[in-house]
Amino acid sequence: MANQAIQENCGVKVVELDHIVLRCRDLPRTLAFYFNVLNLREERRIDRIGLIQLRAGSSLLDLVPQEVADRGGRNMDHFCLGIQDQDMKRLADRLRAIDVEVIGEPAQRYGARGMGWSLYIRDPEGNTIELKQVIPASG
Numbered sequence: 001m002a003n004q005a006i007q008e009n010c011g012v013k014v015v016e017l018d019h020i021v022l023r024c025r026d027l028p029r030t031l032a033f034y035f036n037v038l039n040l041r042e043e044r045r046i047d048r049i050g051l052i053q054l055r056a057g058s059s060l061l062d063l064v065p066q067e068v069a070d071r072g073g074r075n076m077d078h079f080c081l082g083i084q085d086q087d088m089k090r091l092a093d094r095l096r097a098i099d100v101e102v103i104g105e106p107a108q109r110y111g112a113r114g115m116g117w118s119l120y121i122r123d124p125e126g127n128t129i130e131l132k133q134v135i136p137a138s139g
Helices: 027-036 088-097
Strands: 014-024 041-046 051-056 059-065 076-083 101-111 114-122 128-133
Touching: 014 027, 014 128, 027 051, 027 059, 088 101, 088 114, 088 128, 101 128
Parallel strands: 014 059, 076 128
Antiparallel strands: 014 076, 041 051, 051 059, 101 114, 114 128
16 A cells, blocks of 8 residues: 555444454463453364454454564564455455455465455555445344
């Protein structure tokens, strides 16, 4: 994205913070901190990628091992916002049309509300943001 501000509103409606992913140099110590100091509890684990998901109210805090050669010393991998949008492919097209960097295509991913469609974008500072579809409760 160029050094100019985006002038157009593409109509994204953020309704919640779904999850944050932190890269951890010392995963066991970090996990103990969140268990013992903040009283978070493990919800899900994917050992093949080292992912541990902790329940934080209605959101999740994801912990993953930090790679030796990571991205500029940052320890936040990405954060995820729950959004209300019916068509994630169309949203990706709208974002690209206003020069937002879209990373890949919409896909099914796990978040605080379970599986759902999401899309990754990058903000002007280089932060990765996952936009995850929240289906309004019926009835």
